[in-house]
Amino acid sequence: MNAMTERPVALTSSEDVRRLLRAGDEIALLDLREEGPFAAAHPLFAVNLPLGRIEERIAGLVPRRDAPVVLYDDGEGRVARALPVFAALGYGNVSVLEGGLAGWRASGGEIFIDVNVPSKAFGELVEHVRRTPSLPAPELQARIARGDDLVILDARRFSEYHVMSIPGGQSVPGGELALRVRDIVPSAATTVVVNCAGRTRSIIGAQSLVNAGIPNPVFALRNGTIGWTLAGLELDHGATRVGEAPTHANVARARDAAATLARRTGVRLIGPAALSAFQADPGRTVYRLDVRAPEEYAAGHLADFRSAPGGQLVQATDEWIGVRHGTIVLTDDDGVRARMTGHWLRQLGWREVYVLDDWADLPRATGPEPLLLAGPLPESEPVSVAGLLAERAAGGGPLVIDLAASPAFRKGHVPGAVFAIRPDLPGHPRLEGADIVLTSPDGLAARLAAPELARAGLSVRVLEGGTAAWQAAGQALETGLDAGRALSRPEDVYKRPYEGTDNAAAAMQAYLDWEFGLVAQLERDGTHGFSVLE
Structure with missing residues (x-):
């Protein structure tokens, strides 16, 4: 992430964002903070895209490079650092929310807490x-x-x-x-x-x-x-x-019911020709999503379709779709799940929801969902597991920085590695003069981060294959997260009060109380466009 070059910065007012949302126009409102601060306060349709994860996630969230994108933070300076990244990746219709989160609040915009809030x-x-x-x-x-x-x-x-x-x-x-x-x-x-x-x-x-x-x-x-x-x-x-598993007779019954619901809610069926036309439309952001179970997707799917199991897609639409009012094309191989998912997405205010029912002559693929990087993976100086072990055996060894998400870091990391969030690394006093080895679960985040540190004059290498390679070589992992040694606060992941087994009763009750108040918040916000089937 380079420092922002001198160029005019387009501003979009909070009022204009709300107008576009109500009008049904495409807009991606992206919050560049970590998930913890995002969960503490954000507009209803803001999508969390942390500054240090842009290259990894933006191609999936905003596949059309000239879709209207509005960026904001809460005064941390992340927007200024993100603008040249978006420009380098070819996003040409990017503006900044005037006044950031404080401006949204000052303009009377409703503030929501937690994550996946539109669905909740x-x-x-x-x-x-x-x-x-x-x-x-x-x-x-x-x-x-x-x-x-x-x-x-x-x-x-x-x-x-x-x-x-x-x-x-x-x-x-x-x-x-x-x-x-x-x-x-x-x-x-x-x-x-x-x-x-x-x-x-x-x-x-x-x-x-x-x-x-x-x-x-x-x-x-x-x-x-x-x-x-x-x-x-x-x-x-x-x-x-x-x-x-369902029997053929009951799949047919479920298909009939799902088809009726799809028609009632305005989900439309398309074939390959219409899908090609959508993709060729320069003003349309298209999401191609396979709503079957992940193991079915891995066994065989349409090329260029992402895996988005239907229940999770309805529960957490913003994890797959970054452009509000984009075009959603769903598919399955049973005629039930895509229609059922589509009938909910239509009620969630998505105006363009389609089911691709005909897979004929379309290219197929197998395996897990492919990596969607917005640009080429940069070159970096590597160090092998064996090389790192040898350096440690010779005495001392480099400073190993792990860019894994904090829960993954706690679960297991290279012994002695320190936790960090990528945007906190440039200018960090503990990096001056250090011999740095970056790692991450599969090495991807480390490779993306390394050039920025190298440009800052730091000595930086990347562990080949990441922490997975360390473990595959038979090396033990260390667990836990020592806050005293970490380079960042672990605010990258919001601790859900409904996940895990160690949640306090007060936190769980507070979460329920918050959910009970969401209908009133929707009324005050006025941008949701939800329409429940009656």
Whole structure:
């Protein structure tokens, strides 16, 4: 990141941002701070893109280089450092939010906390409008104890479910619910309870089944695993129960229901020709998303489509889509999941939502989602694991700086490495005269950061293959994060009150209280464009 060159900086007022949002015009409002400060205060449709992760994430969030982008921070100077990065990457329609976050607040703009807020606020609105049925934790526990005819479906990602779950629950991520539920329930009389960690995925999951017209009684578990814990009930840990795969007959039933919902909400079907036309349109930002499970995506997918499992896409749209009112093209191979996901995205205010139903003659690929870098990966001076070990054995060795996210650093890093957030490195007094080796989980973030330090006159190399290579060579990892040795505060990741097993009861209750107030905040904000199907 070079210092900002002398050039006129285009400004966009907060009022203009709100006007564009209400008008349905494309706009990407990007917050350049770390996730911790972002979660403490931001506009509703701001998308978090930390300064040090721009090259890694911008191509996915904003694939069209001349899409209108508005940058802001809260006076930390990150906008000035980001502008030349965007320019070097070819983004030519970039402006700065006048006055930054303080200007937004001063102009009367509503301020939101937490992350993935549009989806969470929408979930609260859905419950408010649809009166989505729910059960409190003690009532569900009583039904379990009586041996009632019920199934508990956990709508989170399997990794979250595996950490903690409702006893007897099975993993059926939200995008899979309408596809699989008919093969999971023993009968039409079986009660279905959908849960997540907090509220949103419980509500959206339960309402998905109601919308899909299954005959069973359906409930959301009120307040999810948070509500279960606050009621003094014990959670399971390490569960591996997975919902049944769907049969052909039930896929057909689910497809009919999903098609009806797609038509009612304005989701449109397209073929390859229309997709090509969208991609050729210079004024249209297009997102191509495969909503199936990640393992299905890896087994075979359409080239240039990203993996975005439907339940997570509805829960955290801003993790995939950076341009509000961009064009969204969804696909699957069953005719259910893309339509179900699309019917929610339309209600979330996305005006252009399409389902690509025909894969004929389109190029395919296999394997995990490819890396989407906005520019070429820069060259850097490497050091091998063996080389680093030899230098350490000879005495001392270089200063190893790990640019992993703080949770990954805590989980395991090269022994002696120090934690840092990339924007904090230039000018840091502890780097003067140091022999520096940068690393990161796969080495990518380290390679992206190295040239900036080299331009500042520092001696910097990159560990080949990153920390993964260190571990693959049979070397032990160190755990924890020593704040006294770290070069940055670990504010890069916001600690969710609904994830993990060590959350304080007061924090969990405060989170629920905040969610209950989101509908009122939406009314005050006035830019959301949500429209709940009734």
